[in-house]
Amino acid sequence: MSTVSPSTDGSRSRPRALHRFRRRALAVLVGLAVPFTGMVGLAAPTQAAEAAADPSASYTRTQDWGSGFEGKWTVKNTGTAPLNGWTLEWDFPAGTKVTSAWDADVTNNGDHWTAKNKSWAGSLAPGASVSFGFNGTGPGTPSGCKLNGASCDGGSVPGDTPPTAPGTLTASDVTESSVKLSWKAATDDKGVKNYDVLRDGAKVAAVTATTWTDQGLTAGTDYSYSVQARDTADQTGPVSAPVKVTTRGEGPGPGPGPGEKINLGYFTEWGVYGRNYHVKNLVTSGSAEKITHINYSFGNVQGGKCTIGDSFAAYDKAYTAAESVDGVADTWDQPLRGNFNQLRKLKAKYPHIKVLWSFGGWTWSGGFTDAVKNPAAFAKSCHDLVEDPRWADVFDGIDLDWEYPNACGLSCDSSGPAALTDMVRAMRAQFGSDLVTAAITADASSGGKLDAADYAGAAQYFDWYNVMTYDFFGAWDKTGPTAPHSALTSYTGIPKADFTSAAAIAKLKAKGVPASKLLLGIGFYGRGWTGVTQDAPGGTATGPATGTYEAGIEDYKVLKNTCPATGTVGGTSYAKCGSDWWSYDTPATVKTKMTWAKDQGLGGAFFWEFSGDTANGELVSAIDSGLR
Incomplete structure (x- = not known):
C-alpha cells in the first residue's frame, strides 16, 4: 500500500478534526384543564386568591458512557397559577460535576450546583413543564434538591435511587410472527412499577410481569430487544443487555445468499x-x-x-x-x-x-x-x-x-x-x-x-x-x-x-x-500529478495535481467531467488534461x-x-x- 497519509476529507481513512457543538431546542408542554358543569363562569375572588404555582423537579440520568454521563432535570408547574421564573439547587458528592449544560444557566460553588431558567423558559402555565440537560463526570447522584427555595417534591429523584437493570434477557418460542421474552427482575428501594420493553430501540410495551410475548412480527426478520425497569416515581433504570432474534420463515435474510455477491x-x-x-x-x-x-x-x-x-x-x-x-x-x-x-x-x-x-x-x-x-x-x-x-x-x-x-x-x-x-x-x-x-x-x-x-x-x-x-x-x-x-x-x-x-x-x-x-x-476517486508532458504512464512530474480536498486526489464525480479518461492500462483508466495526469476507475x-x-x-x-x-x-x- 501507499505510504502517504490519505486526505482529511478526500480519501479513505482520516477523520477530520471537528468543531463539535450541541444545539438543543426547548420543548414546553402545556396542558390546561377548564372545569365546567353545563356553563362556564368566572372564579370567585376567594378561589382566585387561593390559586398558586406549585413547582416540582425531577432528575434522570439519561445516558452513561463510562467516562461520563448525561443528566436531565424537569421542572413542572403542578399548581393552579402561572409560575414566573425558577431556580433549582442541588448537591453532588465530591468527584461528580457538570461539565457543560444547555437550556439553563448552571453554576456552582464547590459541590453545590444552581440552575436558573433562561429568559424564554421561566414562565410555566399550570401543568406545563420544561427540561434542561447537562453532561457530567463522576458516579454520584443529586441530593438536597431545592426549587425556588422549597423542597423538590412531586416525585423528584434526589434521594430516590433509580431501579437496577433487569437481569439476563432471553428469547424463546420464536415463530414466524412472535417471540417470547423473559428476564430477571430488577430491584428498587421503593418498588418497581413496571418494565418497558424496547424493540429496535423503541418502546413497544409496558408490563408488570417478567415475561412478555411480542406478536405480529414479520417472518425471516431480525429484531433487537431490551428491557428497562420503571419505579413508582416513574424513574427508569439502565437498559438490559440486548438480545437479537430472527423470526422463522422467509424474509430479507442476513445478507447475500448462495451464489450472491x-x-x-x-x-x-x-x-x-x-x-x-x-x-x-x-x-x-x-x-x-x-x-x-x-x-x-x-x-x-x-x-x-x-x-x-x-x-x-x-x-x-x-x-x-x-x-x-x-x-x-x-x-x-x-x-x-x-x-x-x-x-x-x-x-x-x-x-x-x-x-x-x-x-x-x-x-x-x-x-x-x-x-x-x-x-x-x-x-x-x-x-x-x-x-x-x-x-x-x-x-x-x-x-x-x-x-x-x-x-x-x-x-x-x-x-x-x-x-x-x-x-x-x-x-x-x-x-x-x-x-x-x-x-x-x-x-x-x-x-x-x-x-x-x-x-x-x-x-x-x-x-x-x-x-x-x-x-x-x-x-x-x-x-x-x-x-x-x-x-x-x-x-x-x-x-x-x-x-x-x-x-x-x-x-x-x-x-x-x-x-x-x-x-x-x-x-x-483518482490520484494525479501535475507538470506532466507524457500521455502514457511512466512520465515525470513536478508534484501533485490540484484536488478539491487534498492535492493529488479527486473524486470520480469531478474527474469524469474535468479530465475524462483518455486511455486504459492494467485494467484501469488514466487521463491527461493539460499538464495534469490522473488515474481512476x-x-x-x-x-x-x-x-x-x-x-x-x-x-x-x-x-x-x-x-x-x-x-x-x-x-x-x-x-x-x-x-x-
Whole structure:
C-alpha cells in the first residue's frame, strides 16, 4: 500500500478534526384543564386568591458512557397559577460535576450546583413543564434538591435511587410472527412499577410481569430487544443487555445468499460536514437498492478500547424532514439522532442492507498496538460499544481497519505475526454469529505487508477481508513516475512489481485464504500529478495535481467531467488534461474488474467511498451489474 497519509476529507481513512457543538431546542408542554358543569363562569375572588404555582423537579440520568454521563432535570408547574421564573439547587458528592449544560444557566460553588431558567423558559402555565440537560463526570447522584427555595417534591429523584437493570434477557418460542421474552427482575428501594420493553430501540410495551410475548412480527426478520425497569416515581433504570432474534420463515435474510455477491460501501462519519453527504444520499442516488452492506467509518481505537469517533455526527446531529431518510424530522428530545438514526431508518426502508461499524483507519490505527496486548478486554470494549442499547439494532457486526498489523502505516506496529489472529479470535468470541470483518493491505511484494501477519490463520475467524486494492501509486512520489493507483493486472513499465490487485489476491489465495472471503477494492476517486508532458504512464512530474480536498486526489464525480479518461492500462483508466495526469476507475473498468472477481471466485467487492460517486450512483451501479 501507499505510504502517504490519505486526505482529511478526500480519501479513505482520516477523520477530520471537528468543531463539535450541541444545539438543543426547548420543548414546553402545556396542558390546561377548564372545569365546567353545563356553563362556564368566572372564579370567585376567594378561589382566585387561593390559586398558586406549585413547582416540582425531577432528575434522570439519561445516558452513561463510562467516562461520563448525561443528566436531565424537569421542572413542572403542578399548581393552579402561572409560575414566573425558577431556580433549582442541588448537591453532588465530591468527584461528580457538570461539565457543560444547555437550556439553563448552571453554576456552582464547590459541590453545590444552581440552575436558573433562561429568559424564554421561566414562565410555566399550570401543568406545563420544561427540561434542561447537562453532561457530567463522576458516579454520584443529586441530593438536597431545592426549587425556588422549597423542597423538590412531586416525585423528584434526589434521594430516590433509580431501579437496577433487569437481569439476563432471553428469547424463546420464536415463530414466524412472535417471540417470547423473559428476564430477571430488577430491584428498587421503593418498588418497581413496571418494565418497558424496547424493540429496535423503541418502546413497544409496558408490563408488570417478567415475561412478555411480542406478536405480529414479520417472518425471516431480525429484531433487537431490551428491557428497562420503571419505579413508582416513574424513574427508569439502565437498559438490559440486548438480545437479537430472527423470526422463522422467509424474509430479507442476513445478507447475500448462495451464489450472491457482496457489494459493500464505506460511509464516512465526517462526510456530513464539508462534503455534505448524508445517509439520504444513498436513497436519492439509487445506491441503497444495489448495495448489500455498509461500513460506517470510523470509530476510534484508544486506551486499549473501541471508542466513539465524532459523537455529534454519530448520534446527536438533528435532521430536518427534508434531510431525513423517511421524511420525518428529528425532535430535540428523541434518544437517538445523527447518522445512527438515519442508518436505522435506511435499514427499515431497505431491510436487505447490513451495517458494520468500522474502527481504526489510517489515522486511528495506532491504537491497535496497545489494544491487542489484551485481546479479550479490547474485544469486550468493542462489543459493548457496538451493542450499546441506544443503537444495537443499527449494527450487524464490526469491521477492523488496522493499517497495519506488524508493519508500518501512519505509525509502525511490532506486535508480531500472531497479533491479528489473537485479536479476531477474541472478537469472534464476543460477537458470536454477528459479522466480523477486516480491511487489509494489498501489498503483495516479497517481504511486504501481506507477509508480516498471519492473514491465513486469522481468516478462519473473519467473515471476509476487504482487500484495499488501491493507492498502489500516487503523488507522494512527487516527481513520478506516473502510474495508475489501482491497476488490476501488471503492465510493462509498472514502477513496482506485485503492486496490483491480481498479485494481492493471488498471494492471499496461495497463503490459504478462501477466495470467497476476499472482496476486491474499488476507489471512487483518482490520484494525479501535475507538470506532466507524457500521455502514457511512466512520465515525470513536478508534484501533485490540484484536488478539491487534498492535492493529488479527486473524486470520480469531478474527474469524469474535468479530465475524462483518455486511455486504459492494467485494467484501469488514466487521463491527461493539460499538464495534469490522473488515474481512476470508470463504469467500464469497474465492470471489467467485476468480471475478473467473479472468475476468481471472490465474495464480491467493496469501495471507498460513497460520496465520490455521481449523484445517480454510476459506479455503484457498475459494481452491481458487473457482479450479477
